[in-house]
Amino acid sequence: MNEFFKKIVESDFMPHGHCYFWKTEIVAMNVGGDSLIMLAYYSIPFMLFYFAKKRQDLTHKYVFLLFGAFILACGTTHLIDMITVWVPIYRLGGLVKVVTAILSVGTAIVLWRSLPVLLSIPSQAQLTAANKQLQVEIAERERVQEALRVVNEELEMRVRERTEELYSTNQKLEKEIAVRMVAEKTLQRKNRELERSNRDLDNFVYCASHDLKAPIFNIEGLVNVLKEEMVAPDENINQLLTHLDKSVAQINRTIHDLTAVSIFQNESETHLLEQVNLHEVLQEVKVSIAATIERNNAVLDTDFMAQATLPINRKDAKSILYNLLTNALKYKEPSRKPYVKLTSGFKENYIFLSVTDNGIGIDLRGNEEKLFKLFKRLHDHVEGSGVGLFIVKRIVENYGGSITVASVVGEGTTFTLRFPIVDTIDI
Incomplete structure (x- = not known):
């Protein structure tokens, strides 16, 4: 094996051109074809590497890189084939073909395992349809947003109007409360004055009825004495005395009722x-x-x-x-x-x-x-x-x-x- 790598670039074999008998047309066809294939193979990996670098969203970027390495190796095999027409470096050519084979097998395995994912990638038609649907949804969303903006403006206007109305109502209510507080204070003051007047009136009634009892009792006694002192009064005098008795009795009842009412209203x-x-x-x-x-x-x-x-x-x-x-x-x-x-x-x-x-x-x-x-x-x-x-x-x-x-x-x-x-x- 060491000897193989030592002689890897030695040309101790017969060049491949002898197989073509060095006929110009055959050499030109094979070398020209390999040249074109090599150039094509060498250009494709660079495009794949550039695509993988620019597309940062690729989830299987290694597939593109491995595929690019495989194509680059294939292009190298065609380069070796052109060189062996004149220089028989068959050992290097074989080594390049082994590397290319390994890369090709690895690429095939990776592609086979990645095939379901690659198949799930949307097609251009699907992407176009999805894009159209997305544009429709965007337009609908913009329409809804515009409607929401209009509704929001109307709502803000109503809120402002309602706020102003509530503020005005609150101002009126505060004024009304102030008026009611003044009225309540006035009413309380009037009630206190009324209670004081009622107490004074009750006290007056009680005192008046109490003070009237003695003179009425005296009048009643004097009438009785007058009746006893008078000798055979005539009918007119009797009527006057009867009326006087009734008046005294009425005054007594009134005094009694006044006292009862005063006591009733003052009972606490x-x-x-x-x-x-x-x-x-x-x-x-x-x-x-x-x-x-x-x-x-x-x-x-x-x-x-x-x-x-x-x-x-x-x-x-x-x-x-x-x-x-x-x-x-x-x-x-x-x-x-x-x-x-x-x-x-x-x-x-x-x-x-x-x-x-x-x-x-x-x-x-x-x-x-x-x-x-x-x-x-x-x-x-x-x-x-x-x-x-x-x-x-x-x-x-x-x-x-x-x-x-x-x-x-x-x-x-x-x-x-x-x-x-x-x-x-x-x-």
Whole structure:
């Protein structure tokens, strides 16, 4: 083998031209053909190497490089064939052919293994179609982007308009809040002034009624003394004394009612809500008005529910029954015996208490609101101050209830009180 490489460029053989008998046309044809093939083979690798260098995106660049080396080796074999026509360097030619064979086999193997990948490379027609589709998608995307730009501009304009509108509304709202705050402060100030005025008025009423009691008591005593001192007064004097007694009694009732109203409005202590038994409260009230019931020969009838309770304070329950019963007996019909029926029960979500009489009745046309006002009376011929129904209405409303009246003139009147059903709580 060493001897082979030592003689690799020696020309100890007969030149290949002897095989052609040195005929010019044969030598020219073989040498010319090999020359052209060599030049072509040598030019192709450089183009492949240049292509591989410029195309950085190639994933199988080694295929191009190996193929270029194989073609370069093939061109070298044709160069050796031209030289051996005159110089018989057959050992070098054989070595070049072995190298070319190795490169050709390697190139074939690599090409065979890379064939599926190479086949997957899109063709020019596919690339053209894909490019057209891409251009269509780009145009569609540009159209969508333009539409989005227009929508975005419209949205920004609407946002600006809405922001300006909200700012304007907020400014108006701030002004309105400021006005309301001023009004609220004014209202609070007025309420404080009203509360102070009410307290002053209540104090005045209480003091006035208290201060009037002594002179009225003295007047009453003087009238009694006058009656005792007078000897056989005539009829006119008796009438005057009777009127004076009635006036004194009326003043006493007014003072009593003023005191009751003042105490009622000034009561601020906390009462515990009770389940008041109506039978027990009614018995207590009947004791306090027994003389009135007996004098009028009145009949009291009850139709209470099974439990017969009201969810209110006991003192308020007595005040309600007292005022409604005395009111019913006061406005009796002279031609018949007074009859009063008390009824209680459940209905929907409230407890009701009704007091019905057979008295003179009330003309409610335009008078229903006036009926419950303080010191308002619809029948001047009956003694009274118009305080009882006012107190009843205030008590009922303090417990979240309501009171209504139904009446027929000459037949009687029914007052219905409704109290919400609640648990026992502090109010």
